[in-house]
Amino acid sequence: MMWCFLWLLSLGPPVAPALGMNRVAARVCYRWQASNFSGLFQDGDVIIGGLFSLYSKPPSLNQDFTQQPLYQSCSSLEALPLQYVYAMLFALEEINHSTTLLPGVRLGFHLHDSCALPLWALHAVLSLVGGNSSTCNPEYSYEDGEENSKSQILSRLLGPLSVPLMSYTASSPSLSDRTQFPNFFRTMPSDIYQARAIARLTIRFKWTWIGAVVANNDYGLMAVKEETQGAGVCLAFVETLSRQNIVSDARRAAQAIQSSAAKVILIFTWYTDVRELFLQLVERNVTDRQFLASEAWSTSGVLLQNPSTSKVAKGVLGVAIRSSTLPGFEKYLRKLKPSLHPHNEFLREYWENIFQCRETTPDNDSSSSESPLPFCSGTESLETVNDIFTDMSQLRVTYNVYQAVYAVAHALHSLLSCPDISSSPANKNFNCSVPKQIKPIEVLQHLNTVNFTTTQGELFYFEGADVPAKYDLVNWQMTPEGELKLVRIGLVDGYDLKLDETAIQxxxxxxxxxxxxxxxxxxxxxxxxxRKGEPVCCFDCIPCAEGEFSNRTGSHSCEPCRYDYWSNAKKTACLPRHLDFLSYNETLGITLTVVSVSGVTVTTAVFVVFLHYRQTPMVRANNSELSFLLLVSLKLCFLCSLVFIGRPSAWSCRFQQAAFGISFVLSVSCLKVKTIVVLAAFRSAHPGAEALMRWFGPGQQRGSICLFTSIQIVICIIWLTVSPPVPKPDFELPGLKVTLRCAMASAVGFSLVLGYIGLLACSCLILAFLARKLPDNFNEAKLITFSMLIFCAVWVAFIPAYVSSPGKYAVAVEIFAILASSYGLLLCIFAPKCFIILLRPENNTKKHMMAR
Incomplete structure (x- = not known):
């Protein structure tokens, strides 16, 4: 008889009835014998081994090293793993009664409890691989392993023997590596899928600050890795739980949850650990946390039915192994009785826990006879029991066990089936196997290619070591009766997540x-x-800078606006920039216009006064022709300032600079010629200097003014022809308003215009300064000197003010300089004369003018 062992190890909540099979001590070879190492078995043509975690409390270990280690019995039988056991036995019974799957071949089993300890699992595997129950001859086995660490250990142990190993709960992603674990298979998806599904849930609901309580192994730490890889998700804390120190670890984790600001807590560990953690949270009255559950506890009936759990676990959102149905399985379980299977300790212990009575045993089992429980009446039946073991609403891991058995059966069926040689000439060299000739490597090869349709109508196959990943998304909801119930709210198919958010409580x-x-x-x-030194999920909100915007919440950076757009006041959008210029409608424009018109008016009034009193000595003594020409040029200076106000255009940009430059050159030229006339007049009084005035008579004076003015005209013509100023928005300046100004395409031309005016003004100032002490009672050179000082001061101050003024205010500065210098010339030159003409007419005589 060939042995095949299917070891089943559980990550989920344990459960427990047992099939009525003989309880035997495993007959193993040599030192693998253990006094308390018991299990269930049934003979068959092919034996499938199974390993289950039926007990949750491991024995205390004596570590004083004074005696040889002894395998003490585990305690606290769990009901759910016992359901897994009977799922395996139910599947074997179906297969053995099938006329199409493995006809003529009877499958047997040999089951052990691993107590969730790797050492126990290793012990059981070695006992089965080492030899059968009667001969101790070496045999090979097919294992169904449990948990990640045990599966890795057993796979590495059985790998050199090419013995296939299948698990229904081992979910570590590392087990998918066929180079390390070529003999491993599982009906449980890799944890990578559920971890990424949970990470996507945290991102979907914008939970960026969560806590994590995980198993202190690859199972839990892998979930932490996947969470931290989620975009924008940070872990407020990570607490690990170890089965050996679960009370102290759970106490520490509960304290971390209570003190943390994180309202969402990821728990990625076994349901027995979660149970202890929830008890600690109940003691601290921590009831305001949202828990994310891994498949290891998301469907735990033990937690759902615990009254204490409902205080802290309401609203749990989790990933669960896909649920399915097993027709006939409930009827199969409810017919179980210890009296029909007297040697089944697992079923007997479960029966005692449920009905609080003990069955009599044929061999007067000492443990039973010492029990304080009364004898059962014989009327007890599982037909009336509603607990985790008989609950058919959540067949998740149970269905994985069922599929594992069928996968083995189909692989054996493929191996033991002989093709019709007459119809398939290509298969003439095919060697048919019989149960006693099965080699482990043959089973391994056929498992790799197994492909069948389950009784539920689903296609089953392996992708390497794995089956296609499918999960349910579940939610723990409170019923009106105050109890928690499990509600399916979505599913995970590979990396695709489908969720009904409206169904979540x-x-x-x-x-x-x-x-x-x-x-x-x-x-x-x-x-x-x-914030410096803190996770990326902890941050401050900084307003966007001027000219930048962010139009969505949670923006990592602000986007700059286009050059012709500017951010609004709230920095949430960019608005088209408005053209701005010095207009006649605003206060500054109106003020400058009034001042300019006032200057024109005053100049006109002076002109009229001088025209009316043109025959008086005061007017005639100061070269009336030059005075009238100066008044005209000053009027042009006042008027040219108006060209700078209003929307700039191509012609206005050209005209304003030309008018400004020419009118001021004309004014300064008149003053310069007047100063030269004064100097020449006094020099001509000296002997031998009579000819000086003949050489600088009225004709020469007019010619000098024309010459000085013509030079400026030529400069303006060249400048405005070659590179004239053009209206251009100044996008370099910040703000929603963009100044439309006359941009100087050539700074050289503008500099020459200003420089030439400055040259004439400086030379005029020097000449007037030299003539300031001439012995006239009314010496006009003093007035010219003072006026030119004001003129030069204004334009020297103009340069830095113009350069530093933003936008339209630069234009206002230039207008102000024009008006200030024009008023300076007008008042300094003509105010004293008008005072004498109008208010001191007695001084407006030739005698008074010639007096020294």
Whole structure:
């Protein structure tokens, strides 16, 4: 008889009835014998081994090294793993009664409890691989392993023997590596899928600040890795739980949950650990946390039915192994009785736990006879029991066990089936196997290619070591009766996640998604700035700079606006920039216009006065022709300032600079010629200097003014022809308003215009300064000197003010300089004369003018 062993190890909540099979001590070879190492078995043509974690409390170990280690019995039988056991036995019974699957071949089994300890699992495997129950001859086995660490250990142990190993709960992603574990298979998807599904849930609900309580192994730490890889998800804390120190670890984790600001807690560990953690949270009255559950506890009936759990676990959102149905399985379980299977200790212990009575045993089992429980009446039946063992609503891991058995059966069927040689000439060299000739490597090869349709109508096959990943998304919801129930709200198919958000009941009992963030999401118009030394989920919200915007919440950076757009006041959008210029409608424009018109008016009034009193000595003594020409040029200076106000255009940009440059050159030229006339007049009084005035008579004076003015005209013509100023928006300046100004395409031309005016003004100032002390009672050179000082001061101050003024204010500065210098010339030159003409007419005589 060939042995095949299917070892089943559980990550999920344990359960426990047992099939009525003989309880035997495993007959193993040499030192693998253990006094308390018991199990169930049934003979068959092919034996399938199974390993289950039926007990949750491991024995205390004596570590004083004074005696040889002894395998003490585990305690606290769990009901759910016992359901897994009977799922295996139910599947074997179906297969043995099938006329199409393995006809003529009877499958047997040999089952052991591993007590969730790797050492026990290793012991059981070695006992089975080492030899059968009667001969101790070496045999090979097919194993169905449990848990990640045990599966890795057993796979490495059985790998050199090419003995296939199948698990229904081992989910570590590392087990998918066929180079390390070529003999490993599983009906449980890799944890990578559920971890990424949970990570996507945290991102979907914008939980950026969560806590994590995980198993202290690859199972839990892998989940932490996947969470931290999620975009924008940070872990407020990570607490690990170890089975050996579960009470102290759970106490520490509960304290971390209570003190943390994280409102969403990821728990990635076994349901027995979660049970202890929830008890600790109940003691601390921590009832305001939203829990994310891994498949290891998301469907735990033990937790759902625990009254204490409902205080802290309402609204749990989790990933669960896909649920399915097993027709006939419930009827099979409810017919179980210890009296029909007197040697089945597992079923007998479960029976005692449920009915609080003990069955009599044929061999007067000492443990039974010492029990304080009364004898059962014989009327007890599982037909009336509703607990985890008989619950058919959540057949998840149970269905994985069922599929594992069928996968083995189909691989054996493929191996033991002989093709019709007459119809398949290509298979003439095919060697048919019989049960006693099965080699482990043959089973391994056929498992790799197994492909069949389950009794539920689903296609089953392996992708390497794995089956296609499918999960349910579940939610723990409170019923009106105050009990927790499990509700399916979505599914995971590979990396695809489908979720009905409207069906979720959160911990608050309402449909509003709870928040769990380290920092509130930054509103539009701001950006996130991480705090030094803190996770990226903890940040401050910094307003966007001028000219930048962010139009969504939680923006990591602000986007710059286009050059012709500018950010609004809230920095949430970019608006088209408005053209701005010095207009006649605004206060500054109106003020400058009034001042300019006032200057024109005053100049006109002076002109009229001089025209009316043109025959008086005061007017005639100061060269009336030059005075009238100066008044005209000053009027042009006042008027040219008006060209600078209003929307700039191509012609206005050209005209304003030309008018400004020419009118001021004309004014300064008149003053310069007047100063030269004064100097020449006094020099001509000296002997031998009579000819000086003949050489600088009225004709020469007019010619000099024309010459000085013509030079400026030529400069303006060249400048405005070659590179004239053009109206251009100044986008370099910040703000929603863009100044439309006359941009100087050539700074050289503008500099020459200003420089030439400055040259004439400086030379005029020097000449007037030299003539300031001439012995006239009314010496006009003094007035010219003072006027030119004001003129030069204004334009020297103009340069830095013009350069530093933003936008339209630069234009206002230039207008102000024009008006200030024009008023300076007008008042300094003509105010004293008008005072004498109008208010001191007695001084307006030739005698008074010639007096020294």
């Amino acid at each position: 959160w911990r608050t009992g309402f449909r509003q998604v709870p928040m769990s963030v380290c920092s509130e999401s930054c509103p539009a118009g701001t950006r996130m700035a991480t």
